[in-house]
Amino acid sequence: MTIRFEEVEHTADRALRIYGRDLADLFGNATAGINSLMLAVSPEDSGCVTKNIELEAVDAEGLLVAWLSELAFWAETESLLFNQIDFIELSPARLRAVVRGVPVQALDKHVKAVTFHNLAIDRRPEGLVVTVVFDV
Amino acid sequence: MLHIRDLRRIDAYLYEIPPSFRPDMRVPARFYADETLIENILGDRSLEQLVNTATLPGVVNHVLAMPDMHQGYGFPIGGVVATALPDGVISPGGVGYDINCGVRLLASQIDVEAIRPHLDDLATMLYANCPSGVGKGGPVKLAAGELDQVMEKGARWAIQRGFGSAADLERTEEEGCLSGADAEKVSARARDRGKGQIGTLGAGNHFIEVDAVDRVVDEAVARRIGLFAGQVVVQIHCGSRGLGHQVCTDYVSLFQKAVRKYGIDLPDRELVCAPLSSLEGGDYLAAMKAAANYAFANRQVLAHHIRRSFEQVLAGKLKHYHLFQIYDIAHNMAKVESHRVGERLVELCVHRKGATRAFGPGSDVLPPVYRDIGQPVLVPGSMGTASWVLVGTEGGMSQTFGSTCHGAGRTMSRHQAKRSVQGPALRRELEAGGIRVRAGSMAGLAEEAPAAYKDVDRVVDVVHGAGLARRVARLTPLAVIKG
Numbered sequence: 001m002t003i004r005f006e007e008v009e010h011t012a013d014r015a016l017r018i019y020g021r022d023l024a025d026l027f028g029n030a031t032a033g034i035n036s037l038m039l040a041v042s043p044e045d046s047g048c049v050t051k052n053i054e055l056e057a058v059d060a061e062g063l064l065v066a067w068l069s070e071l072a073f074w075a076e077t078e079s080l081l082f083n084q085i086d087f088i089e090l091s092p093a094r095l096r097a098v099v100r101g102v103p104v105q106a107l108d109k110h111v112k113a114v115t116f117h118n119l120a121i122d123r124r125p126e127g128l129v130v131t132v133v134f135d136v
Numbered sequence: 137m138l139h140i141r142d143l144r145r146i147d148a149y150l151y152e153i154p155p156s157f158r159p160d161m162r163v164p165a166r167f168y169a170d171e172t173l174i175e176n177i178l179g180d181r182s183l184e185q186l187v188n189t190a191t192l193p194g195v196v197n198h199v200l201a202m203p204d205m206h207q208g209y210g211f212p213i214g215g216v217v218a219t220a221l222p223d224g225v226i227s228p229g230g231v232g233y234d235i236n237c238g239v240r241l242l243a244s245q246i247d248v249e250a251i252r253p254h255l256d257d258l259a260t261m262l263y264a265n266c267p268s269g270v271g272k273g274g275p276v277k278l279a280a281g282e283l284d285q286v287m288e289k290g291a292r293w294a295i296q297r298g299f300g301s302a303a304d305l306e307r308t309e310e311e312g313c314l315s316g317a318d319a320e321k322v323s324a325r326a327r328d329r330g331k332g333q334i335g336t337l338g339a340g341n342h343f344i345e346v347d348a349v350d351r352v353v354d355e356a357v358a359r360r361i362g363l364f365a366g367q368v369v370v371q372i373h374c375g376s377r378g379l380g381h382q383v384c385t386d387y388v389s390l391f392q393k394a395v396r397k398y399g400i401d402l403p404d405r406e407l408v409c410a411p412l413s414s415l416e417g418g419d420y421l422a423a424m425k426a427a428a429n430y431a432f433a434n435r436q437v438l439a440h441h442i443r444r445s446f447e448q449v450l451a452g453k454l455k456h457y458h459l460f461q462i463y464d465i466a467h468n469m470a471k472v473e474s475h476r477v478g479e480r481l482v483e484l485c486v487h488r489k490g491a492t493r494a495f496g497p498g499s500d501v502l503p504p505v506y507r508d509i510g511q512p513v514l515v516p517g518s519m520g521t522a523s524w525v526l527v528g529t530e531g532g533m534s535q536t537f538g539s540t541c542h543g544a545g546r547t548m549s550r551h552q553a554k555r556s557v558q559g560p561a562l563r564r565e566l567e568a569g570g571i572r573v574r575a576g577s578m579a580g581l582a583e584e585a586p587a588a589y590k591d592v593d594r595v596v597d598v599v600h601g602a603g604l605a606r607r608v609a610r611l612t613p614l615a616v617i618k619g
Contacts, residue, residue, distance in 0.1 A: 061405070073325060
């Protein structure tokens with residue numbers, strides 16, 4: 001089974017090492033990862049709430065932070081977890097997507113922030129790897 | 137990772153990493169520790185993070201870390217870094233996401249033995265009246281435009297709304313309001329996150345704690361502050377909630393472009409910064425102040441809920457249930473302050489991330505009531521252990537830009553804490569020790585287990601021994617309220 005993400009130790013916060021075949025796969029697995037921090041058991045229901053997301057950043061790392069921050073924002077403010085993503089456009093500095101998700105009754109944890117700490121997407125022959133530190 | 141051989145020991149508690157350690161360091165890196173704490177410090181990446189802060193443009197003297205330091209992101213937790221105006225930089229990561237996370241200490245005239253029969257009811261009432269936990273909003277509803285008032289007036293807004301009295305302001309850092317806050321520099325998204333959270337505790341390591349003054353070390357200063365042995369006091373530890381988190385997120389993102397614009401090269405993108413003289417730097421400072429004022433207002437409202445809880449439980453049963461304020465401090469902040477650099481008084485931007493301002497006697501920014509004894513410093517320990525009240529010293533002013541530690545400092549990750557400690561078992565252990573626990577999340581409780589933190593007595597010994605702050609009184613918990 002392909003590992004989508006795994007937790008790595010961090011003294012005060014949470015850190016996930018995330019894998020992906022390409023940028024879309026990486027962003028999808030990062031979504032699953034941040035969802036796992038916010039709710040231990042991710043909802044399996046197909047999404048009934050839809051949002052359009054459009055983001056820009058200076059580079060792919062910035063875009064990943066912006067993407068995950070967007071998901072954290074909707075979780076905190078509207079108790080929504082998104083688990084289906086259709087990328088309309090995804091380049092290193094810009095994305096447009098339609099996300100589908102479900103409202104959840106209560107989250108286990110809010111992600112206060114997604115950090116840029118030591119953030120660098122590593123491009124390997126087998127795919128992409130990045131470690132993201134989350135302030136919880 | 138650094139090794140002990142990379143360190144130069146200056147005295148019993150002070151170590152230095154010289155700028156020769158790495159070519160991009162502009163100044164030395166110094167930290168305070170004893171021989172036990174240094175083992176923890178060398179075990180994570182906090183020293184590497186401290187070295188990284190020594191690369192910031194405009195940094196002066198040396199970068200510093202307190203003995204409760206531990207790995208964070210960007211700056212280490214426990215970091216103190218000063219940059220010289222006008223062109224020295226300000227770094228949102230040097231303040232942290234929880235802008236003006238801080239501590240307020242309230243005190244009663246009640247003796248601990250008198251309150252024991254009422255502790256269960258008091259803990260339950262505090263838990264009911266002080267909203268806590270993930271996703272929990274508060275009962276305080278803001279009118280249209282009122283959030284701007286919160287951000288620009290801070291604790292004064294809360295008092296105008298009837299939460300507490302003006303007497304609280306004198307005993308609050310910056311009198312509960314930083315001037316120069318600009319709500320216009322705070323994004324709509326930050327407002328969305330913060331508008332429903334005023335007067336709430338949040339979760340994680342935030343808490344309300346009823347304590348007893350376990351030991352008075354400095355009788356004269358304790359008397360002046362209003363503390364006595366056996367006294368019942370209450371700590372509040374929380375910050376600017378989602379509003380502050382989003383302000384930091386917004387500006388860390390914005391500054392990814394600013395560093396390119398100003399030609400600033402950094403070893404870690406979380407250190408992004410801009411000159412304080414720039415538009416970007418000025419905007420962040422104004423937004424940071426707005427978020428800081430939100431946090432002062434937040435603690436003011438929580439203090440009101442706590443006073444109400446004491447009244448509801450104790451009126452008619454105990455005299456003197458009213459709570460007065462000792463002090464309120466910030467431990468995630470950047471401030472423009474004047475400090476001596478060499479022979480000159482220089483205006484500096486002092487970043488304290490997981491570090492507390494601790495101005496010494498004679499400082500004219502202190503309220504008259506404390507000016508001759510130094511600023512009270514509130515150092516919460518881990519849950520179930522102890523906390524400390526200190527005062528600032530002249531030694532701290534000359535060594536650390538008037539700064540000291542902020543708490544016990546973590547040694548164990550949250551992940552590991554949850555694997556090693558079971559929340560229900562920890563709760564039973566605390567209650568067996570006489571500590572009432574009201575917590576919304578057993579997983580959250582496990583993450584905050586005392587075993588995950590350093591020994592706060594040891595941390596305080598170091599700052600006292602190094603002359604950064606002086607011990608006044610030690611507090612031990614009677615009841616812990618957490619989200």
